[in-house]
Amino acid sequence: MLVLTQGDPASIAPEITAAVWQKLRQSGPAFVYIGDPSLLERRIPVQPIRYLADGADVFSHALPVIPLPLAAPPAMGEPDRRxxxxxxxSIRQAVELTLSGEASAMITNPISKDVVQGAGFRHPGHTSYLAELCQTPGDEVxxxxxxxxxxVPITVHVxxxxxxxxxxxxxxxxxxxxVAAGLRRDFGIxxxxxxxxxxxxxxxxxxxxxxEEQNIIIPALNTLRQEGMTVSGPLPADTMFTPHARSQYDVALCMYHDQGLIPLKTLDMAEGVNVTLGLPIIRTSPDHGTAFDIAGQNKADPRSLEAAIRLAATLAENRRKHA
Incomplete structure (x- = not known):
């Protein structure tokens, strides 16, 4: 069973969650939502449950929800630090369930860094918080x-x-x-x-x-080759994302955030998925933000969340086979 976090209640998270349940309710993969049922019950049937395992019998006719009440009624598009x-x-509970093995993987709905940091959250986003909860800080990619x-951006949100x-x-x-270990274990490469x-x-x-290529990057690649890895580069970033170039590798490691995310979002914006490697658990997320400007208007595209849920199930199965 997969577990999905609430995300920001004033964001597009409730509507894309409802849309994805409608899409997957008959075929799966099945998931349990951790959050306030009131965010969804006007959109789809929901069923509060106590134990994650109860979700399998519920999923086809209602979205199983582990209730987590909000402090204040949300206004769509208006983030509230309360x-x-x-x-x-919601994130903490999802990690706990996945670490324990009750959930095979977790998927995170988008959050507002400004909202949670304003309430004392000291992390730049999901990823470092997940690593802290998993007691693997610094290993996350x-x-x-x-x-x-x-x-993979080697340097990220700086x-x-x-x-x-x-x-x-x-x-x-x-x-x-x-990255190499994650591709072998979770992606089956x-x-x-x-x-x-x-x-x-x-x-x-x-x-x-x-x-920087001579002094920093090439010495790293030489070490990796000595360890038996198949590596290429350093490659000019303006030509390494053509169709032919992409066919020559499984993953592109980029030196800074936009160097990798611009081509990824240009090619796969609607179906891009954020995966955190280096954790003892599987975590995926849609590759977009809260979109407060369209929240509650039924304009949000749910395909990235659907892709994140499907990929989480695939990665969990691959990891099980690898083990």
């Missing part, structure tokens, strides 16, 4: 997966000038090891091929446009 504690608690492309400062040979090596983007235009052009 409900931040409920948003955070964000992978974005779509039908056309998988990318200013570009800070990303360049953070980039190191050690960080590239540690990230690559986590026995011999993953990792492609690395250069940092500078034309991958530095032998130092003419920057020396």
């Amino acid at each position: 409900n931040a504690a409920s948003v955070i608690e 964000m992978l974005l997966a779509g039908p056309s492309l998988k990318v 200013a570009l000038r800070n990303a360049i400062t953070q980039l190191s040979t050690d960080l590239i090596i540690r990230t690559a090891r986590t 026995p011999h993953p091929r990792l492609a690395f983007a250069g940092l500078n235009p034309h991958a530095g052009e032998h130092g003419l446009m920057g020396d």
